[in-house]
Amino acid sequence: MFDFFHRERSDLRTVDPARVPPGQVVTQKWPVLHYGGVPKVDLKTWDFRLFGLVEQPIRLSWAEFQRLPRMTIRCDIHCVTRWSRLDNTFEGVAVKDVLELASVKANAKFVMIHAEKGFTTNLPLDDLLQPNVLLADTHDGQPLTPEHGWPLRLVVPHLYFWKSAKWVRGFEVLANDRPGFWEQYGYHMRGDPWKEERYS
Numbered sequence: 001m002f003d004f005f006h007r008e009r010s011d012l013r014t015v016d017p018a019r020v021p022p023g024q025v026v027t028q029k030w031p032v033l034h035y036g037g038v039p040k041v042d043l044k045t046w047d048f049r050l051f052g053l054v055e056q057p058i059r060l061s062w063a064e065f066q067r068l069p070r071m072t073i074r075c076d077i078h079c080v081t082r083w084s085r086l087d088n089t090f091e092g093v094a095v096k097d098v099l100e101l102a103s104v105k106a107n108a109k110f111v112m113i114h115a116e117k118g119f120t121t122n123l124p125l126d127d128l129l130q131p132n133v134l135l136a137d138t139h140d141g142q143p144l145t146p147e148h149g150w151p152l153r154l155v156v157p158h159l160y161f162w163k164s165a166k167w168v169r170g171f172e173v174l175a176n177d178r179p180g181f182w183e184q185y186g187y188h189m190r191g192d193p194w195k196e197e198r199y200s
């Protein structure tokens, strides 16, 4: 039988089953998954844009982004392809702080995330406003590697990891939901791993 007191003391490889959503298998590695190639990014021309249903459209340079207040989260990753990676540390800027810069309009309900090379993913605004949702540039104390999204990726710990867009470049605030890249192929519009919202 599972004994979490023993695990806390000694056995880091013993996994608390309550932390693993249905249908998931825990891995110690961090797989790399994305469509297409790893984009080449130039920080001199990089920007992050907030547009759509906002009072004040915003364009942040990399230097401006670096000046925003930072925070660290510890979270588990759950990929729809059935691997989970526990205890990740990400550092970056809280998404709710970034959205506040633009002040979203009263009828805003959804956000389309835009990343390099036209990758998109959609999610409800309420999910993005959760306090531990981050625009992250480090993982476990190191700068993100290019294949994991350097210079900046979204991290939405409570949804399947395909919502956590790598190489993110902007948020488009919307009144009505619209499917992003994987969602157009049938992936779920929200993607809660605890409800196994894999496909629509």
Ligand SMILES: Nc1nc2c(c(=O)[nH]1)N[C@H]1C(S)=C(S)[C@@H](COP(=O)(O)O)O[C@H]1N2
Binding pocket: 030, 031, 032, 033, 034, 035, 036, 079, 080, 115, 116, 119, 147, 148, 149, 161, 162, 163, 164, 165, 166, 167, 168
């Ligand atoms: N820009 C971009 N972000 C993306 C993807 C992608 O194809 N392009 N794939 C998503 C998917 S399906 C997953 S599972 C995670 C994988 O992140 P990782 O490679 O850091 O594990 O990135 C997500 N973010």
Ligand SMILES: [Mo]
Binding pocket: 033, 079, 080, 081, 161, 162
């Ligand atoms: Mo994925």
